[in-house]
Amino acid sequence: MLDxxxxxxxxxxxxxxxxxxxxxxNPVLRELLEKGVTMSDGKAYKLPPPAMGEGLSAAEQKAVIxxxxxxxxxxxxxLTDSRTAAPVVIAIRALKDSDDETSIVRSIDLxxxxxxxxxxxxxxxxxxGISKPKDGEKKNEVVSKSGFLxxxxxxxxxxxxxxxxxxxxxFVYTTFSLFDQVELSATRLAVATRSKTALVGAAxxxxxxxxxxxxxxxxxxxxxxxxxxxxxxxxxxYDGGGAYAKAxxxxxxxxxxxxxxxxxxxxxxxxxxxxxxxNSKLPTVVxxxxxxxxxxxxxxxxx
Numbered sequence: 001m002l003d004x005x006x007x008x009x010x011x012x013x014x015x016x017x018x019x020x021x022x023x024x025x026n027p028v029l030r031e032l033l034e035k036g037v038t039m040s041d042g043k044a045y046k047l048p049p050p051a052m053g054e055g056l057s058a059a060e061q062k063a064v065i066x067x068x069x070x071x072x073x074x075x076x077x078x079l080t081d082s083r084t085a086a087p088v089v090i091a092i093r094a095l096k097d098s099d100d101e102t103s104i105v106r107s108i109d110l111x112x113x114x115x116x117x118x119x120x121x122x123x124x125x126x127x128x129g130i131s132k133p134k135d136g137e138k139k140n141e142v143v144s145k146s147g148f149l150x151x152x153x154x155x156x157x158x159x160x161x162x163x164x165x166x167x168x169x170x171f172v173y174t175t176f177s178l179f180d181q182v183e184l185s186a187t188r189l190a191v192a193t194r195s196k197t198a199l200v201g202a203a204x205x206x207x208x209x210x211x212x213x214x215x216x217x218x219x220x221x222x223x224x225x226x227x228x229x230x231x232x233x234x235x236x237x238y239d240g241g242g243a244y245a246k247a248x249x250x251x252x253x254x255x256x257x258x259x260x261x262x263x264x265x266x267x268x269x270x271x272x273x274x275x276x277x278x279n280s281k282l283p284t285v286v287x288x289x290x291x292x293x294x295x296x297x298x299x300x301x302x303x
Contacts, residue, residue, distance in 0.1 A: 028190065028204055037240065037241065037242040038240075041096065047264050050200075050260060079113050089109075089111040090108065110259075110286065111258070112290055114290075116255060117297075125300075126297070126300050144175050174186055174187075182220070185216055187205070200247075201245050205241050217239055236270065
């Protein structure tokens with residue numbers, strides 16, 4: 001889940017944005033930080049503010065990275081290593097536990113550093129291309145449907161978004177599987193903003209798509225029939241999720257980019273029957289995707 005969230009949030013900025021001196025207002029990010037995401041229990045869960053602020057000195061940036069790495073036993077040198085297999089810090093927490101058949105609320109925080117050219121990372125060509133497999137690469141079998149609502153689709157639903165050169169607003173829809181056990185469909189209001197040294201994408205599930213005929217917010221179990229063919233169980237509404245990703249150009253090392261992603265979501269009992277599926281499987285998947293991300297950024301910068 002998290003690796004796809006990271007990529008999809010960065011992809012919000014495929015339309016070139018003006019690089020302002022300071023970060024423009026991002027209304028979705030502000031809502032996630034100040035109001036949070038309201039779950040089925042009626043409680044709102046706030047996301048943490050970005051670890052890497054803007055306008056920091058090289059020493060201040062290093063202190064942020066050292067603090068993040070210390071929790072996992074990594075040094076600044078470890079995290080800024082230029083290898084594609086450099087460490088990744090990921091923390092998965094249960095904000096609301098469940099000892100019965102009710103949902104769990106989880107938060108995921110991800111931090112890593114990629115080495116490459118900032119102008120490449122924020123370019124339309126790179127952001128638009130990182131989700132597309134190259135010749136010979138295996139097609140992504142996790143995501144079955146993804147994209148942005150068109151002007152015609154928004155008009156059909158009585159929706160309108162007003163983007164500016166500093167702020168891009170889109171409706172992002174995605175249908176993907178979670179470890180071949182759950183199919184999750186989500187349509188989010190997403191906003192991307194950029195300054196000269198930071199790129200931010202923030203998104204939240206939009207309740208106006210709760211029962212949409214084409215892009216509903218729902219989940220359904222993935223099951224196998226008598227012939228071991230994939231089948232789907234009864235669909236259930238889903239409205240508990242919000243996330244943001246931020247990429248920051250570091251001062252030292254000069255070619256280093258600090259990336260963080262924060263996610264809060266509700267995990268219905270019916271997904272994994274209360275099991276710790278994410279804790280056991282997600283870190284391995286995420287690290288693999290980040291290695292690929294780092295590799296593509298390095299290759300693109302070398303061209």
